[in-house]
Amino acid sequence: MSFSEADVQGALKNLIDPNTQKDFVSGKSVKNIVVSGSDVTLDIMLGYPAKSVWNEIRTMVETHLKTALPGAGKVSANVSSKVVPHAVQRGVKLVDGVKNIIAVASGKGGVGKSTTAVNLALALSAEGARVGIMDADIYGPSQPTMLGVSGSPTSSDGKSMDPLSSHGLQVMSIGFMISDDTPMVWRGPMVNQALEQLLNQTKWDNLDYLVVDLPPGTGDIQLTLAQKVPVTGALIVTTPQDIALMDARKGLKMFEKVGIKILGIVENMSTHICSKCGHEEHIFGAGGGEKMCKDYNVEFLGSLPLDISIREQTDSGKPTVVADPDGKIAREYKQIARRIAVKVAEMAQSHSMTFPKIVVQNT
Numbered sequence: 001m002s003f004s005e006a007d008v009q010g011a012l013k014n015l016i017d018p019n020t021q022k023d024f025v026s027g028k029s030v031k032n033i034v035v036s037g038s039d040v041t042l043d044i045m046l047g048y049p050a051k052s053v054w055n056e057i058r059t060m061v062e063t064h065l066k067t068a069l070p071g072a073g074k075v076s077a078n079v080s081s082k083v084v085p086h087a088v089q090r091g092v093k094l095v096d097g098v099k100n101i102i103a104v105a106s107g108k109g110g111v112g113k114s115t116t117a118v119n120l121a122l123a124l125s126a127e128g129a130r131v132g133i134m135d136a137d138i139y140g141p142s143q144p145t146m147l148g149v150s151g152s153p154t155s156s157d158g159k160s161m162d163p164l165s166s167h168g169l170q171v172m173s174i175g176f177m178i179s180d181d182t183p184m185v186w187r188g189p190m191v192n193q194a195l196e197q198l199l200n201q202t203k204w205d206n207l208d209y210l211v212v213d214l215p216p217g218t219g220d221i222q223l224t225l226a227q228k229v230p231v232t233g234a235l236i237v238t239t240p241q242d243i244a245l246m247d248a249r250k251g252l253k254m255f256e257k258v259g260i261k262i263l264g265i266v267e268n269m270s271t272h273i274c275s276k277c278g279h280e281e282h283i284f285g286a287g288g289g290e291k292m293c294k295d296y297n298v299e300f301l302g303s304l305p306l307d308i309s310i311r312e313q314t315d316s317g318k319p320t321v322v323a324d325p326d327g328k329i330a331r332e333y334k335q336i337a338r339r340i341a342v343k344v345a346e347m348a349q350s351h352s353m354t355f356p357k358i359v360v361q362n363t
Helices: 005-012 051-068 113-126 188-200 220-228 242-257 288-296 308-315 328-345
Strands: 030-036 039-046 075-081 098-105 131-135 164-166 169-173 207-213 233-238 262-267 300-303
Touching: 005 030, 005 051, 039 051, 051 075, 098 113, 098 242, 098 328, 113 131, 113 169, 113 207, 113 233, 113 308, 113 328, 131 188, 188 220, 220 242, 233 242, 233 288, 233 328, 242 262, 242 288, 262 288, 262 328, 288 300, 300 328
Parallel strands: 039 075, 098 207, 098 233, 131 169, 131 207, 233 262, 262 300
Antiparallel strands: 030 039, 164 169
16 A cells, blocks of 8 residues: 555654654654655654653654554654754843753752752753753852862963863853852942853853853842843742742742743752652652642643752762763653753744844945
């Protein structure tokens, strides 16, 4: 029985991508269908990094087509990912070398925001994306310690700073320019200027995502970020108890006011796992993050435990996603990271990079 390219398209309209919950055709993932006799080859181009599930998706597509197309011979699907730039706030231009900026914020300190930010950046990288992390906490930079990287930035072109590298991430922090015990006794304008310089004077190299680890609160740095930094979307980290949720709500409302899209909420320290017996307990309460999501109609991206291994691994400069990449907690970080990437992929695209630069010269 013969079939056409349209038959292949029709069959794939009934197959749902488990990560986006959309069929592959309406998700515009199906490319380059070639029907040769009874054999079929095609490309599945995902708009989000998902290296760990490429084989799973390939098998799913091939099995589905063999069942849906009677008489099909060899079916071969090539699965890959391509991340494109997405729209940001109006009037803010994209940063050179960066396709998408994800801001990680919390209303309150001590909720594990920096630990979450670095593990999500590493998870996106593990899924095949080019990822950078910028430590925007000028007063308390922690990413150099968490990533086990030290030294001062150098410049290969004499104009901009080259980011440092750790575990496959491009990294920039004010912590590379000061000693560990030097307090940043700076007023707001100096902090804002430092943030802009870290972002715009770093030579980011073709990043799919730049994760910006913000300080807690809703002050100067967050306002500068909202007005001058092209943010694709923001992620709120909270813990389940009321006092943290109260501040997380303020952070969420701040981003809404300045027109930055909320990607969702991650609940950290959701349960405590006893290192001796493995008993799991909701010591900070339960369900707070999910209730906040319902109240504000945003997505609950997932929860992470209060586990001593997360703290130990991050303090040693080898966060969980690289210290135990196949472990349960790393899988949770990767699942949340994939969901964030899917949310970004569903946003309107930015076409500012596709337009040629117009240069006027005297001739």
